[in-house]
Amino acid sequence: MTSNALPARQQTQGRQAVPSYPHIIRALNMVREEAEITHIELELKSDPVISYRLMMHVNSAGMGFPRQIRSYRQVISILGYHQLYRWLVRLLVTADPSDRGTAIGRNAVIRGRFLELVARAGPVGHPEDELFVVGAFSLLEDLFGEPMELLLEDLRIAEPVRQALVDRVGPYAPLLDLAEAIEAADEPGIAAALEALPEVSIDLIYETYRQALAWAEALDS
Numbered sequence: 001m002t003s004n005a006l007p008a009r010q011q012t013q014g015r016q017a018v019p020s021y022p023h024i025i026r027a028l029n030m031v032r033e034e035a036e037i038t039h040i041e042l043e044l045k046s047d048p049v050i051s052y053r054l055m056m057h058v059n060s061a062g063m064g065f066p067r068q069i070r071s072y073r074q075v076i077s078i079l080g081y082h083q084l085y086r087w088l089v090r091l092l093v094t095a096d097p098s099d100r101g102t103a104i105g106r107n108a109v110i111r112g113r114f115l116e117l118v119a120r121a122g123p124v125g126h127p128e129d130e131l132f133v134v135g136a137f138s139l140l141e142d143l144f145g146e147p148m149e150l151l152l153e154d155l156r157i158a159e160p161v162r163q164a165l166v167d168r169v170g171p172y173a174p175l176l177d178l179a180e181a182i183e184a185a186d187e188p189g190i191a192a193a194l195e196a197l198p199e200v201s202i203d204l205i206y207e208t209y210r211q212a213l214a215w216a217e218a219l220d221s
Contacts, residue, residue: 021144022154023047024092029156031085040084041072053091082129089136090219096143104142106216111179112136114212118175121208123199126160126171133157134164134172135179182209 027043027050045051051072058069058078069075076084089112094105112135119128140151149166163170168177174196181189182205194200 018097019049019053019091019095020047021092023050024088024095025155028085028088028092029154031081031088032156034081037073037076040076044072044076050091054087057087085129086132089133093136093139093143101143104139107183108136108139108143109219110135110212110216111138111176111183113215114179114182114209115172115175117208117211118200118205121204123201123204124175124197126175127158130158130161131172131175134161134176137161137165138176138179140165178205 023043023046027040030040030043044054054072054075055069057063058065058075065078069078079087090109093108093112094102096102096105112132115131115135116128118124119126119131137152140146141148144151152162152165160170160172164172164176174193178190178193178197178200180186181193190202190205194202194205
């Protein structure tokens, strides 16, 4: 960011290192714009925590690669821009190792997956990736203790995403309201959100939310 407004994100808590917020933002911007792999590689290498976690991720048993991946150029080529962007989003919202940060980050990931699945089901006609970002970034203020507008200042995202996160307006805002109402088990809030989303059925939202919870559980295992 233009002013290193979030220095606490670059410190360690206990023995767990926390990646740099500005580095993640720069990497997200570069990946979104599909910058040259060499430039993305340099950015990833500039933060040792991001570098380490990315290498651990691609070399985990769950990825299923027969040989160890050793170079960042290989990592970017294997994951591709789409999967690397999603991984960086998840890293941003789950980086805080404290109990509070872990709980908030998990909720953010569930929100992102829920909104993505609603979009994938087809009734709202919005891009899946943009709704994933809306949900995943919707708790950034709680994670970092800074205004949403400041947190998104240097991040290049679609305007409807920014509108939903900063001003709670635009086409994605009703879906974010719905996600929050479901989390809070707020039945009047769910009903109010669905009034603004006549194409979305109650059965669809509960099934996709169940799937989002299961997905988050699988990430934790």
